[in-house]
Amino acid sequence: MSIRYPAPLQPGDRIGVTSPSSGVGSQLWPRLEFCIKYLRDLNYEVIVGDCMDGSGMTSAPAPDRAAELTAMLVDPAIRAVVPPWGGELAIDLLPLLDLEAISAAEPTWLVGYSDLTTVMVPLTLRTGIATLHGSNLMDTPCAVPQPLLPWLVAASAPAGSTLRQGAARAYRSGRHEHYAFHPQVQKMTFNTPGRWKLLSAPDDPAVAVSATGRLIGGCLETISMLPGSPYGDLVGFASRHAPEGLLIYVEVAEAEAVIVARMLHHLRLAGWFDHANAVLVGRSAGPPSGDFSQHDALVHALDDLPVPVLYDLDLGHIPPQLAIVNGALGTVALTPATATFVQRLT
Numbered sequence: 317m318s319i320r321y322p323a324p325l326q327p328g329d330r331i332g333v334t335s336p337s338s339g340v341g342s343q344l345w346p347r348l349e350f351c352i353k354y355l356r357d358l359n360y361e362v363i364v365g366d367c368m369d370g371s372g373m374t375s376a377p378a379p380d381r382a383a384e385l386t387a388m389l390v391d392p393a394i395r396a397v398v399p400p401w402g403g404e405l406a407i408d409l410l411p412l413l414d415l416e417a418i419s420a421a422e423p424t425w426l427v428g429y430s431d432l433t434t435v436m437v438p439l440t441l442r443t444g445i446a447t448l449h450g451s452n453l454m455d456t457p458c459a460v461p462q463p464l465l466p467w468l469v470a471a472s473a474p475a476g477s478t479l480r481q482g483a484a485r486a487y488r489s490g491r492h493e494h495y496a497f498h499p500q501v502q503k504m505t506f507n508t509p510g511r512w513k514l515l516s517a518p519d520d521p522a523v524a525v526s527a528t529g530r531l532i533g534g535c536l537e538t539i540s541m542l543p544g545s546p547y548g549d550l551v552g553f554a555s556r557h558a559p560e561g562l563l564i565y566v567e568v569a570e571a572e573a574v575i576v577a578r579m580l581h582h583l584r585l586a587g588w589f590d591h592a593n594a595v596l597v598g599r600s601a602g603p604p605s606g607d608f609s610q611h612d613a614l615v616h617a618l619d620d621l622p623v624p625v626l627y628d629l630d631l632g633h634i635p636p637q638l639a640i641v642n643g644a645l646g647t648v649a650l651t652p653a654t655a656t657f658v659q660r661l662t
Contacts, residue, residue: 337403402430433534567598567632
């Protein structure tokens with residue numbers, strides 16, 4: 317069964333903005349307004365929903381958030397939905413989303429990361445519609461370093477296209493510009509050299525590995541809650557859509573190392589790596605647990621998997637971000653000289 321890709325996003329198209337999880341506080345509204353203007357200056361039409369309040373844990377009651385997100389995803393005039401950011405409790409939307417209506421409609425891009433993947437992963441698993449893991453709306457004006465692609469470029473690619481990316485030379489660490497004080501910032505500071513690594517041989521200068529499979533993944537803290545529910549049937553997705561096998565990717569937002577190890581073991585026990593041709597792990601923003609590091613967590617849970625495990629990739633809560641299409645056929649390759657990431661929208 318084929319993956320369904322939304323139509324290419326083009327200037328003049330309508331983009332919907334809603335907050336399925338956390339809303340935007342008053343201090344950050346200037347940044348939100350700047351980001352909306354940024355898209356409008358690129359000749360996109362932008363509409364903003366009612367579920368945007370940032371005064372509480374969520375932007376609105378769950379039924380309202382689910383109804384607004386569903387309405388945007390089934391509206392044929394809206395070609396992409398881009399929330400400001402994630403949050404904490406998008407999981408409460410899952411039983412309320414009208415997945416049948418979304419599946420019956422023409423596909424629309426849903427873009428984001430973090431808690432948004434709590435919705436994006438089930439949407440792809442249940443409907444076969446591609447979703448786009450990439451920078452959220454509040455980060456969209458910030459330039460993405462080559463050879464990475466902005467989500468707007470990925471969303472503009474038609475079905476059948478090939479997207480080529482690779483490892484960034486550096487990533488952001490330490491203090492950075494806060495949007496509350498710098499609402500019009502369009503540049504991130506990437507101040508720490510980085511490279512992608514193979515878990516079984518992180519310091520081997522001669523390492524060479526590649527793997528191909530259908531891409532699926534997201535924020536570990538949230539998608540690890542999905543196995544065992546009707547919204548986390550990765551095995552069924554693999555049998556329907558991925559005879560080639562899977563490339564599973566995860567990234568840690570803030571969980572400490574021992575919790576990361578537990579969540580990864582949970583995914584293993586649930587069979588989430590049974591059809592994997594490789595596991596890709598983003599650069600972690602989480603702390604250690606005493607002397608037990610984030611790297612130790614990966615070794616504890618994944619080191620004996622019979623497939624390559626690559627880590628410190630450019631995805632997740634430490635910028636910059638690869639644009640990753642859930643459902644696309646991906647190939648990741650690591651050699652002594654290069655680190656490449658190719659996606660085919662087939």
